Amino acid sequence: VEKDTGRRVVLREARPHAGLDDRGADAVARLDNEEAMLERLAGLDCVPRLHGRTRHWEHHFLVQELIPGETLQEAIGRRHPLFRDGRDDGSDIGTDGGSDASELDTYTRWACDVLDRIERAVAQLHDRGVVFGDLQPGNVMVRPDGSVCLVDFETAHADGDGGTPALGTPGFTARWARSGRSVDTYGLAALTLALFCPLTPLLRFDPDKLAQLTAWSEARFPVPPGFGARLRQRLSPPPDHVPRDNTDAPDGSLWPEEPGADAEAALDSMTEAILLSATPERDDRLFPGDVRQFDNQGAALAFGAAGVLYALHVTGRSGHPAFAEHVDWLVRAARRTRWPRPGLYDGLCGVAYVLDRLGRGDEARETLARLDGVDLDGCGAGLFGGLAGIGATRLRFGDLSAAEALGERLARIVEDGGRLPGPADAVGLMHGWSGPALLFTRLHETTGDDRWRRLAQLALARDLGRCGAPGEGRLQVRDGQRWLPTLDRGGAGIGLVLDAYLRHHDDVHYARVRDRVRAGLGTELLLSPGLLDGQAGLLHAATRLAGPGSAAAVHLRSLGLHCVRFRGRRAFALDGLLKLSMDLATGTAGVLLAVHGALTGGPGAPLPLLEAAPVDAPA
Incomplete structure (x- = not known):
């Protein structure tokens, strides 16, 4: 707000030598250009009025009319x-x-x-x-x-x-x-x-x-x-335009649009795209994916190598000669990470879990042993990188006392009505109360102690309290003016934990709630194809929670819109659609996991640790 006039304005800031473009022009040069253009276009209703220009230290500012309304986006x-x-x-x-x-x-x-x-x-x-x-x-x-x-x-x-x-x-x-x-x-x-x-x-x-x-x-x-x-x-490009990356002819496979369609061609194509993208000669990452893999997560489950190898393994596509070499890369990467994260999807627990699933038990326990030197006070409570995921991993490896200790830390919060550590708006499977609910469910399965069941019920209620009805008979997470159906923060992830809870507990009320969550999985188009934040996650949940009105066909068709070609094979871009990704959370490996379940019948392979805890877990 301008002090002299009281009007609300927009300040467009620029600093010298910042934001250099392809021609070497900095932000101030572009501000100069914008000022000249606005002066030339003065008087048009479709252009903001220019009120002036000012400078504070090295910062340059254009003062423009504040346009009421919203962006077209x-x-x-x-x-x-x-x-x-x-x-x-x-x-x-x-x-x-x-x-x-x-x-x-x-x-x-x-x-x-x-x-x-x-x-x-x-x-x-x-x-x-x-x-x-x-x-x-x-x-x-x-x-x-x-x-x-x-x-x-x-x-x-x-x-x-x-x-x-x-x-x-x-x-x-x-x-x-x-x-x-x-x-x-x-x-x-x-x-x-x-x-x-x-x-x-x-x-x-x-x-x-x-x-x-x-x-x-x-x-x-x-x-x-x-x-x-x-x-x-x-x-369309002009006839004489030569594509920049005109390599490898398309494989010719059609994208399947219905559950039960011939799966092998599409699944093979995604598998080949993933394997062709591998860079085992690099130490920082094995497969291209979300930029967060470079934040000590190059080996991790969500954005790193562990998630890709997990998806290939559980979909029966680990027979490629290079697969064993990629597993060796994962082992080396876990050992050389100097400041490891402890969590399931972002750190050591996820790597240990995947190595164990791949039959590398000694390396898995070696990786998990590094947790003993990691302070857990700074991590959150959710399944992604917090106490719930760490506790569920400990339980899988037979360390019941450690899992119960982490469960008790979370129990004190839920019983006291407190807030989870981490963001105030945390909700859902990855960062909200559904993660602790899953840990409580697994502890009840293992011990038979009914207190853990009651805690799971209470934790689920905390997440369900953030839900609403976007339409009759449906349930999704409410986030301001938005409805969230996704696997990470939305209804899909909560529905999977409800289903895990109901496999062992006859709860008529929660069964109806799960069915309403399942009915809310019909969102036809999301901007991300990813497993955690996009269309593949809805497909995965719709397949796992299959029932009347399953939305699997809707999501298969929408994933076909997202599908692009990498070296002639089928691949997917991460959220924002600016970069191809092969990782589990945002890219092709996650789509492979979801599509495999939808096309091959049955519930398909679960997300890590969404399967029941093994009763014969090693001590």
Whole structure:
């Protein structure tokens, strides 16, 4: 808020020598450019007013009008009917997903109206001789009255000056459309596609995605005639364009879209992609994945080698000659980590668990022994990296006293009505109360002590208290204005622990709750394909909790939208769709685990330690 005027404004900050782009221009140079463009476009309603410029020490600031409303990206997330399970009648999930025709029609009318307003705004810029240069949903504000305003003019430039934006948003730029108005023409077309199928960043990985994503949009939404043909024309490369990574012909396998379909070709393709990506010559990571693997998690279960090897093993795909060498890499990586994390998904426990599953018991116990020198006071309580996962691992290795001690630490919190250590909003399987509930369940299975059962029931109630009903007969985690169905923080993970609890306890109320969680797994489209935070997790839970109205077919089809090619094989990009991933949490290994269960019948392989504790666990 400006002291002199009382008006609320936006400050655009820049510092010298910071944020260098491909041409060596720093943030201040781009701020200079934005100031010049806003001055040139002054008076247009689709452009923020420039109030002035100021400087404090070395920091430069543009003072701009605060545009009320939300970004187009936020508006899409709030309105898109396929981002939520939209069945309002409580019916079973049909073959076309969960949203009815009226929701799809309403959304399509809104999207087409917004697109018309954006096209008129861009035309006004072009009439002033300005190319915007970075059209994407985060750079469009939608005001409460429905009008639009373009923001972030640091890459804008004068039409005809030969300028090419040095920065651009992946999925909304193309190497063959980087000069003049072609930049905005391509950006508008990509933005049009993103309004209906917001997976446009995948176009950079696989040229075949354009036909698939446009055809899907036409099939799912009542878009105007010729919608797909126009987008394919505007987004396709010119005939003389040579793809950057034109290696390895596609394997030709079709993506399976129904449970029970021929699984081997798709599963083999994902397996080959994972193995082809391996870099055993590197010490920092074995398979490409989430950047968190470089934070002492290169061997870990979620983002590192252990999770990939686990997925290959439990899906029966560990017969490759290189597999034993990869296991040796995992052993070496666990030994050389100087500051190991203790947890199940992020540290030593997960590595020990996987080595034990792979028949490397001595190395597994050696890895687990390193826990004795790790202070657990700083870790959280959940299954991912906290006491629940560590306790469940100790129990699997037969150390009942250690598991009970960790269980007692968690019991004191739940019995006193306290808050779990860690983030205040922690909920769900990986970081919330469902992780301790799983440990309590396993302790009851092992000891028969009914107190552990009551604690599991109470811990589940704490997570279920964060849930609500997005529609009749369904249950998901409520997070502000969002509903979370996912495996890590959403209903899917809570449902798996409910199911584990109910395998040994006849609880009619919790059985009904589990069924409502299962009914809430119909969200047709998530922006991530991953096991923990995306579509594969919903598929995995739908398969494990199979019942009337199972959503497995819905998620298989949606994973087909996410699927891209790596060296001709099928692979997946992590959340954000900017980088291919092979890891268990975010990438291809997690999808392999989920798809294998859906296609081969039965509940499929469980997540680590979601299986019952072995009664003959070694001492």
